[in-house]
Amino acid sequence: MSTVSRVVNPSLLRIEADYLLETANDPRSVAETMAGEQSCGTFVSVPGETPELKARSAARIERLEMLDEPVAAPSLPTTARVGPATLRRALVTLSWPIENLGPSLPNLLATVAGNLFELRAVTGLRLLDIRLPQAFADAYPGPRFGVAGTRRLAGVQDGPIIGTIIKPSVGFGPDETAALVQTLCEGGIDFIKDDELQGDGPHCPFDDRVRAVMRVVNDHAERTGKKVMVAFNLTGELDQMRRRHDLVRDLGGTCVMASLNSVGLVGMIELARMSELPIHAHRNGWGYLTRHPLLGWSYVAWQKIWRLAGADHMHVNGLANKFSETNDSVVASARTCLTPLFPDKPCLAMPVFSSGQTVLQAPGTYAALGSADLIVTAGGGIMAHPDGPAAGVAALRQAWQAAVSGIPLDRYARDHRELALALGDAA
Structure with a gap:
């Protein structure tokens, strides 16, 4: 699956990433897990995880679009329970505030392409596109020639x-x-x-x-x-x-x-x-x-x-x-x-x-x-x-x-x- 790359909006203050997701679970629930895993969430609530912190630092689901293509079997090995006709695919867009990591390419990779691929509920995940705030253009030289x-x-x-x-x-x-x-x-x-x-x-x-x-x-x-x-x-x-x-x-x-x-x-x-x-x-x-x-x-x-x-x-x-x-x-x-x-x-x-x-x-x-x-x-x-x-x-x-x-x-x-x-x- 291909996507059309877009020029970044100069006013964009959040990092955005598009994914193709496959799962046997509810896709929105899995997308919420992805957002939490890669920002301020944990698998259980911990002291200090306040509503204010989540409002400031949590990743957001910006888009969830279900796809109709049939999926006969998990695309990747999984330990999750996968019953007949339960696998579904969706296009998911997550976003993060730039303040979570600053304009850092190494930490960007950890954010948009980190532990997500290992989630148990995920039977397929592909990073399709990313869009970055202007701060990244200011921080990195890009091609000089x-x-x-x-x-x-x-x-x-x-x-x-x-x-x-x-x-x-x-x-x-x-x-x-x-x-x-x-x-x-x-x-x-x-x-x-x-x-x-x-x-x-x-x-x-x-x-x-x-x-x-x-x-x-x-x-x-x-x-x-x-x-x-x-x-x-x-x-x-x-x-x-x-x-x-x-x-x-x-x-x-x-x-x-x-x-x-x-x-x-x-x-x-x-x-x-x-x-x-x-x-x-x-x-x-x-x-x-x-x-x-x-x-x-x-x-x-x-x-x-x-x-x-x-x-x-x-x-x-x-x-x-x-x-x-x-x-x-x-x-x-x-x-x-x-x-x-x-x-x-x-x-x-x-x-x-x-x-x-x-x-x-x-x-x-x-x-x-x-x-x-x-x-x-x-x-x-x-x-x-x-x-x-x-x-x-x-x-x-x-x-x-x-x-x-x-x-x-x-x-x-x-x-x-x-x-x-x-x-x-x-x-």
């Missing part, structure tokens, strides 16, 4: 930023990596990223890799005037990430990359506060947070946390991908990255399409998204072109030129050899 800054540093003002991933992710040493980067630079690539598995291993130490790659990138920039953006994977502990960032910056690099679920929210917040470069945020591990439709997070809610923390680029998977995600879900994820979080602080992040991308996905992606503000990363879709990587870059760029112009790929390919060969190879 986003779409405009990324385009400026990559030297791409129109159309998508065409990129690829260094493969094999593990096994190449610094010199082999640099040699591949040189081939890609000469082929006209805009963007190159480390694979999420390539960090600081003994076969390819981070420092050696950055120095070798940046020699190639800087030499190419001096000869051509175009500096290719390389997202170096600096994922690590805080001090390591700070030192690695500084090395990339000092050598003239224009991007760093971090694995969100590995560095954690606080790691991302601290990286964004000190970073002078765009942060390419990789979502590896996302499946364990979302794959079950009645557990975890929707991307609409999840990506808001990371954008506000400072992510400039957010992975959204890709159409016809190699994973389990549907095309509709991918497009909804990309759209929400380009949806403002606050009226005076949009916090837009560049969506990153990846996972088995080739020339074939360009028309559908552009038609569905309605924007070319994106990074598209193709591995085999570039490297496996019959005429080599340079032709692969050209073919992908031509496919997007056709898509933006509304010209069918096969017609555009009549006058563009690289695209024609890519279509023949992909068919």
Whole structure:
């Protein structure tokens, strides 16, 4: 189930969260339990739990909408008694006063996505969306580069930023990596990223890799005037990430990359506060947070946390991908990255399409998204072109030129050899 992300109301003084709830109990009673569990309530009354305290600090049920879809069996394992025809689903919106936690993203997670998933009465619960007061915009930087800054540093003002991933992710040493980067630079690539598995291993130490790659990138920039953006994977502990960032910056690099679920929210917040470069945020591990439709997070809610923390680029998977995600879900994820979080602080992040991308996905992606503000990363879709990587870059760029112009790929390919060969190879 998807939701439409909304720009926050500037006068909003409460945090709001939307949920899809499944339960064998009365949904309103369960919603009241959720509200109490995540604010000032307990399972029994305790001294000091006064009406005044509840009026000031209690979470509220702002909406309860019953759904008619039949539920044959509990979506999640449960110890609750579940009889026939007792399971029901509802859309629930809870709200909390900002005074309960202040504008703190770590404590926000504990509030909107804490013990709720463990409640006995809950046989399914999914966080669909969140809306935050202006105080969060004031407290966190959000993306410092986003779409405009990324385009400026990559030297791409129109159309998508065409990129690829260094493969094999593990096994190449610094010199082999640099040699591949040189081939890609000469082929006209805009963007190159480390694979999420390539960090600081003994076969390819981070420092050696950055120095070798940046020699190639800087030499190419001096000869051509175009500096290719390389997202170096600096994922690590805080001090390591700070030192690695500084090395990339000092050598003239224009991007760093971090694995969100590995560095954690606080790691991302601290990286964004000190970073002078765009942060390419990789979502590896996302499946364990979302794959079950009645557990975890929707991307609409999840990506808001990371954008506000400072992510400039957010992975959204890709159409016809190699994973389990549907095309509709991918497009909804990309759209929400380009949806403002606050009226005076949009916090837009560049969506990153990846996972088995080739020339074939360009028309559908552009038609569905309605924007070319994106990074598209193709591995085999570039490297496996019959005429080599340079032709692969050209073919992908031509496919997007056709898509933006509304010209069918096969017609555009009549006058563009690289695209024609890519279509023949992909068919």
